[in-house]
Amino acid sequence: MGVERTISNFIRALRNAEVRVSTAETLDAMSVVDLVGYEDKAHLKRSLSLALPKTADEKNTFDACFDQFFQFQDVRGEAANDSKSESEQEGEESGEGGDGEGGGAGGTPQTQNRRKKKSKSKAKQNNLYEEEEEADLGPGEITEAHSPLGKLLMANSRVELAQSMAKAGEAINVREIQIFTQKGLYARRIMDYMGLPDLNQEISDLRTDSRIPARRLGQELKQRRDFLREQVRDYVEQQFMLNADVSGKRLREEMLRSVKLSNVEHRNFRLIQEMVYKMAKKLSTLHSRRRKVFKRGQLNVPKTLRNNMSYDGAIFDLYWKSVKVDRPKVFAICDVSGSVANYARFMLMFLYSMDEVMPKVRSFAFSSDLAEVTELFNRNKIEDAIAKVLHDYSGGSTDYGQALLDFKKLCLDDVDNRTTIIVLGDARNNHGETHAEVLKELYDRSKRVIWLNPEAKLAWNTGDSEMRKYGAYSHQVEECNSLMHLERVVSNLLRQTN
Amino acid sequence: MGDMEKLAESVSSLQAAFEAHRYICSEEIATAVFLAYQLRKPILIEGPPGVGKTELAKTAAKMFALPLIRLQCYEGLDESKAIYEWKYGKQLLYTQVLKEALGEVLGNAKGFRESVEQLHKFGDIFFSEEFLEPRPLMKAIKEEDGCILLIDEIDKADHEFESLLLEILSDYQLSIPEIGTIKAAAEPPLVFLTSNNTREISDALKRRCLHLYIPFPDVDLEQRIVAARVPEIPPALQQQLVAFIHELRTLDLKKMPAISETIDWARTLLLLHADALDATVVRDTLNVILKFQEDIDNVKGEVTAITAKVAK
Structure with a gap:
């Protein structure tokens, strides 16, 4: 049982350390072990590192994992430094000892069985x-x-x-x-x-x-x-x-995924950024395939044949299935006043990390007045742009009504039935005029209006929150205050825009 | 055949054989080739440009004395360029020529139905292997005594092309709708895939391959490589230049100098009859190792310091 058991345990540890290992690769690993044997640990490590980890990062993880795992254990599933013959010998000896002893209490046969399985220490x-x-x-x-x-x-x-x-x-x-x-x-x-x-x-x-x-x-x-x-x-x-999470990183990531974005400590920003990037990458690869297919035309065989009939069947006039030209647009309107700033930060980061697959995003920021910040993002690095937006626009008290009016003035003409509008905000309007009728207009014209509220659902409609009014004119209203929520929202968005 | 087995019987024998062909490889690389040969699995090689990924496949071909079949990937590569294509011209020509013989073929057939039946008997002559133009992958599969198949820069090809490769990589066979499945000869090809990592290769492809990552070599290995490739270079100069390159790699550069640049530089210095590195020579030849003007400008300021450090 030794080798297979140990290898599969090792693979469990690897998976645990975020190295993706499929069943096929497990089988590969077994045949590698069969081939190279386990006497030469360095050789085994080199060989397994060719078969199991498949990126440079994973290779580093693998190295650490291998050293750690086989520090205690030999590949045969025995304690290090123990050869087989020794263990058998000892088994007999101690068996006798057990017999001779008064307190042995008849545990001996079992003991020997057990020893073969677990002969540590x-x-x-x-x-x-x-x-x-x-x-x-x-x-x-x-x-x-x-x-x-x-x-x-x-x-x-x-x-x-x-x-x-x-x-x-x-x-x-x-x-x-x-x-x-x-x-x-x-x-x-x-x-x-x-x-x-x-x-x-x-x-x-x-x-x-x-x-x-x-x-x-x-x-x-x-x-x-x-x-x-x-x-x-x-x-x-x-x-x-x-x-366990051997490096401790996964724990932190796991925690950060579900922690409220407003509570993220500043020192964790880097890690979050990395995670946002990683999640965006994942979504990108998930959705890029479908988009590729869309971009290509396909020969329309029946139509081609029919139209070339008159040329004695010689096909020289080709007809393509029409390529669907669908250029969806996304408008992101972000409240960047103090309470919501952090959420806006990460959502913008998310949207802009996905430029490969994401349709064109135009973003707007407001606290009291609204302005387009798309240019800013195109010219600067994401982090710098976000910092600048937060600095420039986050002063002033929140006025959703004014922001909606501004938005209407700026780009109502650009909103059409292929447009998705995402509003990120807590809808706390300081008891000002809501101008929900503007949102209704947008709701009627656009494909979708999605309202993301970073507050917990229970807090909606309490105090000066106008969620009920705005919610009525949104296709979708969601609570969104952690990376997990963000990921879900963006993923849905891609599914619908593509 | 026997030779090949002997060569690939252990990691050290492989390493020695590679060295005899002036390809100095680390143990990882030799192990990869060893496993690929023994387990009949393709190797996916990744690493920065210029560390000898393609060279490895070429050298392996020389070493095993097998033909090298190379498929250079690019965007838009598809099965008609990678696997097979029908010889449309030949098909057309034959139909024209055979038009005349048609009367004889249909000779005593009466009516439309009989004629068609008569024609059916000739089967799919026009879609037989006679009219098949094999492309690299098909060629590799049909090679009787095995071969080295190099699929270069797979990351440049489209996603869809990767899926096309899966069948040949895992089962060494190809399916052609009109003909059927073509299996590899007794000796399947030894497949090398290289990637510069401009995009993530799909998991399905990775799963079917051994994965070899070739990083920049350490000082010792790089010195041996330079010595093997440019044997005429004086040892002192060779040590200095390798040390210099390693210093460069610690800087923030747009493009790190790779092994191929080191070798080019060694040849250049040899041509210039330099015996040792000094700041002037380095500055004059910097464009051999750095390929961006920005990098050159950045490094120029540091040349004196690095040269002094290396000269010790």
């Missing part, structure tokens, strides 16, 4: 069976352990011990371990769940006991407890490798 294993007595207590009678964990330890059954450990792990959700500093914490929780406090109490009681058999038990329990601790640590380590 063999050195420690010896301690379990061989009595290393301290000088003053000779071998001899031992009292029974009382605490449940103590009994379990004295029962000498590795199967039960492992089961109990797995159960404890399950109970405290060890799979949720995320960062490596939590390893100690989880190890302790598992120990606690298994009944460590009782055991500790028992040990300290026993060690001060006057009876020799009891003290003997105390020593024995202490040793076994230390061994158990080692085992639990290994177990947690393994779970960490398999389940």
